[in-house]
Amino acid sequence: MAKYILRSLAAIATVLLVGCSSTPSEYDETAGWSAQRIYSEAKDELTAGGYERAISLFEKLEARYPYGRYAQQAQLDVAYAYFKSSEQASAIAACDRFIKLHPNHPNVDYAYYLKGLIYFNEDQGLLGNLAAQDLSERDPKSSQLAFDTFRELVTRFPESRYSEDATQRLHYLFNSLAAYQVHVARYYYKRGAFLASANRAQDTLTNYPGAPATEEALFLLTEAYDALGMTQLRDDAHRVLQKTFPKSAYLSGDVEVATPWWQFW
Template identity: 40%
Template sequence: MKYVLTLIIGLALCACSGNDELPEIGADAGEQQIYDEAQGYLRSENYDLAVRSFQQLEARYPFGKYAEQAQLELIYAHYNAYEHEAAVEAADRFIRLHPGDPNVDYAYYMKGLAAYTANEDIFARFVPTDNTKRDTSQAREAFAEFAQLLARFPASPYAADAEARMIALRNLLARHEINIANYYLRRGAYLAAANRGRYVVENFQRTPAVADGLAVMAQGYILLNMDELAEESIAVLAKNFPNHPSVDKNGQFKSSYTLDGVQRSWVNALTLGLFDPPQPPQFDNRPEV
């Protein structure tokens, strides 16, 4: 109950902070004054007021000396206000208006970052979530945006971070495919599961999910009675990932369903199959956190 009350209070505080009114700025307020106030909102992390201040600055002084900088800072303010779509729109606008600006690589980077965190919200800070089980359309979009940044600006100061995030995104997308393959195994769609495993092995090399992809292939082929393909998958798995939990020290496949047949528990055998029926395993070789 204590945690529920804390959450409710936190939500109330968030709602109040989101309704802050932008202080009245006179018609004679100078560009420097508005810009300084907007910077103050950024420093105090009041991103909602920062957004409105930068928008006001651009509306009053569209050709002023702070116009381009305000457009860049507006991207950042939208992003930190969890307005990811608005951040992307602001970045696209800056790229369209200032394609030759020295800071245009920042706009490309922020487009990728906005897509990268688009599925995050304030609750993600406190409630652990497995992003590999969520919709991956934003992850694919982020990967494409970061790839564009690296292609256009390989020497950008944001390139290293973009490349690191692309590696994380590849790992996420590969794991997402394994989650789907595991679902197919549970549903008895063994060919579909094996095909998903093969897709990971062929398209996501050098990701941790490859080992699970091989295990999925082996299990799917066993259940389809495709013993030759199963043996090939097991051999590759045992050679390249000898510590994978689905193979023993002799390189043999460990599962309720192996090349030697169904492995029943003593409870299942004792009850003539009424209890504890054998099930295909769910392959997830990620380390526990």
Template identity: 40%
Template sequence: MKVNFLVIFLLAMTLTACAGKPKDDPNAIQTAQTMYQQAKEVLDNGLYNRAIDLLTTVESRYPFGPLARQVQLDLIYAHYKVGNTPKALAGIDRFIRLNPNHPELDYVYYMRGLSNLQADENALHNIVGIDRADRDLASTRQAFDDFKTMLTSFPQSKYAPEAKKRMLSIKDTLARHELIIADYYMRRGAYLAAANRGKYIVEFYRDSPMVEQALEIMVESYDKLGLAKLKDDTYQVLKLNFPRNSKF
């Protein structure tokens, strides 16, 4: 009787253990899908703050479910749309770190570029359209690198054409920024610093429309510094590339 009792006891414990093993609950999966669909409809309708609330709820309740990655992608987009670039970038960096082989990684890098661009655009709102030579463009430079990474790693991506356009626009922005600084130095008599800024534009942004003005600043700076040879050489480059220039 003791042996039979022991066998029954062990069998009961085994069945209890099996029953306690985690299983995918069909009802839970269905609930997650329903919640996600509601959040997606809100997102598609442009109600981004409400979508963030709903998506965050789905993510917190089902962090390892089949929809987890898509929820994270949607949260990145929603945070970007409401202008919360710190949260968008945090979500992007986390996604890249945890999903280095995800099939939509090109989109994530593209969104990283857009978010970094947005970071500097948000800063411009406080300037009310006034150019400031001392304004940092670190996020814009990072955006350029993000788009470059995307194009290098995913040259066939559907986001590639737009990324290329963004990179050209960023180059013009950065060249203009350097020109503002060069002009700032000129007005304060820091002619060598102004010439160096102009030279930087010519070397690194040679296809920018700012090159002509950069050369003008270089010619004027070298003249103020009494560097006749550099002035003449730069003037020749200016006239060769911009024969209609009438400043000098």
């Protein structure tokens, strides 16, 4: 009898627990929706600027219908939605995931382009206006990553509809990164770190040949070698400056590097 009572109590407790756990949770309006309908709703939200809800719908679509073209496209569209909602890390992660899962997808070139665009926009405050801030205190990591991503896009997909724009951005980034290196070389020179200045200037000439900033890089290289007493290297750099930029203002003495701080002591 005692065992029967205990079993009865246990059964009642189970029923009560199940009843509590089955209490309706937050209403899900998408219950029973097809993959097409969820995707359509998500795209409408994306177009209207409802990025948070679009992200939720795209992720719900992939979780509920993980296979098929709607799920694949949702993986790509959610990257854009993250980008537009200023969630750069999530957007880049979504791009990388799509590239890894679908390397042969017809739209994988867009994943590369979007990834490059995200990195590109991250550093516009850094490289967009060289005069606005001291770039030697900043690391242009995002610009370098944008450059690498765009270069991979135009190399792998030269016929892509995004290649022309990516190429233009590559040209801009190439010149901007060169200007950054020269800025740092100038920064070091002004503080009397002549060897560091020479190394940065040489890196500019090696890694960014043909960039407009190479003119100043050669001048800084000449000045830094002169300050270090390396006369042969100074004369070599000066000859290259004369040959490459025969009309350079640096040759006429119209432009000078600011006096290093240590000369005021």
